[in-house]
Amino acid sequence: MTAPEEAQERVESSTNSITSSLLEYRTIHGRTYQTSRTTQYWAPNDDKHIEAFDVADMADEFPSAEVIGTDISPTQPSWVPPNLSFQIDDAQLDWTFKPESFDFIHIRYMHGAIADWPRLYEQTYQFLKPGGWFQHIEPNIELRCDNPDVKFDDNHVFRQWSKLFYDAGDKIGRTFRINEESMVKYARDAGFSEITHKKFTVPHCPWPKDKRLKEMGMYVGLYMNLSLDGFAVYPIGQILGWSLQEVQILVAKMRAAIKDPKNRTCSDMHMVYGQKPKHPTTVPTAAADSAPSPAAAASSPAQAQAASSPARTS
Numbered sequence: 315m316t317a318p319e320e321a322q323e324r325v326e327s328s329t330n331s332i333t334s335s336l337l338e339y340r341t342i343h344g345r346t347y348q349t350s351r352t353t354q355y356w357a358p359n360d361d362k363h364i365e366a367f368d369v370a371d372m373a374d375e376f377p378s379a380e381v382i383g384t385d386i387s388p389t390q391p392s393w394v395p396p397n398l399s400f401q402i403d404d405a406q407l408d409w410t411f412k413p414e415s416f417d418f419i420h421i422r423y424m425h426g427a428i429a430d431w432p433r434l435y436e437q438t439y440q441f442l443k444p445g446g447w448f449q450h451i452e453p454n455i456e457l458r459c460d461n462p463d464v465k466f467d468d469n470h471v472f473r474q475w476s477k478l479f480y481d482a483g484d485k486i487g488r489t490f491r492i493n494e495e496s497m498v499k500y501a502r503d504a505g506f507s508e509i510t511h512k513k514f515t516v517p518h519c520p521w522p523k524d525k526r527l528k529e530m531g532m533y534v535g536l537y538m539n540l541s542l543d544g545f546a547v548y549p550i551g552q553i554l555g556w557s558l559q560e561v562q563i564l565v566a567k568m569r570a571a572i573k574d575p576k577n578r579t580c581s582d583m584h585m586v587y588g589q590k591p592k593h594p595t596t597v598p599t600a601a602a603d604s605a606p607s608p609a610a611a612a613s614s615p616a617q618a619q620a621a622s623s624p625a626r627t628s
Contacts, residue, residue, distance in 0.1 A: 373398035482549035506588035
């Protein structure tokens with residue numbers, strides 16, 4: 315197990331210093347949004363939106379691991395386990411760690427933020443140790459339901475919502491069209507083996523009979539109720555040119571449709587994971603070849619505030 319002081323020294327030496335640009339936010343209709351060198355992220359990073367990081371739970375569960383979480387926003391909690399640290403970094407830039415440093419890399423909720431998905435997967439592969447694993451989780455932006463009046467209505471607000479996000483992402487070259495096919499393809503093209511896809515259904519209100527799913531639906535519904543306006547302001551308002559009043563009307567329709575118990579609203583969550591072969595056929599190269607390596611560490615360079623990075627050693 316690495317001493318916290320030594321781990322902190324390696325963390326500080328493996329990443330670039332925080333520049334003033336990383337601390338600059340955009341303010342849109344009273345909400346703040348992070349700006350980095352590579353993207354203007356679409357979801358807010360203010361107190362109204364920030365959620366708890368389960369990366370701390372991962373660090374608690376594996377106390378012998380050095381866990382590193384990365385983000386473009388300096389919004390991380392100050393009280394964390396001693397084996398957990400955070401870095402302000404952008405996953406779309408050249409990673410500053412030593413290649414083949416990590417046992418496990420977790421990426422989550424990056425849709426609408428990445429300009430070059432193949433490169434993100436290539437860097438993930440490059441910085442994993444041979445035999446290491448990656449995990450990538452993305453939600454489907456489309457909400458669905460069992461109500462036939464909604465399910466087959468192309469003009470319903472659920473369809474309108476997803477189409478607007480697709481259009482906004484396409485307009486700025488940061489697609490929201492991430493699904494199991496694309497994630498599996500990126501993993502295969504990067505060189506991963508043992509690639510597995512799993513799909514989970516996530517309820518958006520407490521309609522399921524199952525106790526666990528009902529509780530999940532209650533919390534997801536609360537989260538969506540608080541988050542919808544912040545989600546819509548930049549992609550739909552700023553990128554697509556809607557007025558604030560138009561955005562607010564759309565959000566009100568979405569809230570009502572999600573809460574309607576007849577709709578049984580849910581969405582799909584996609585998880586893809588795979589292994590870097592224990593004997594790779596290619597040798598990774600990077601500008602950071604000389605950077606010090608976090609010993610027996612795992613990390614997830616992640617861009618979005620919601621994309622925390624659970625990690626563990628093997």
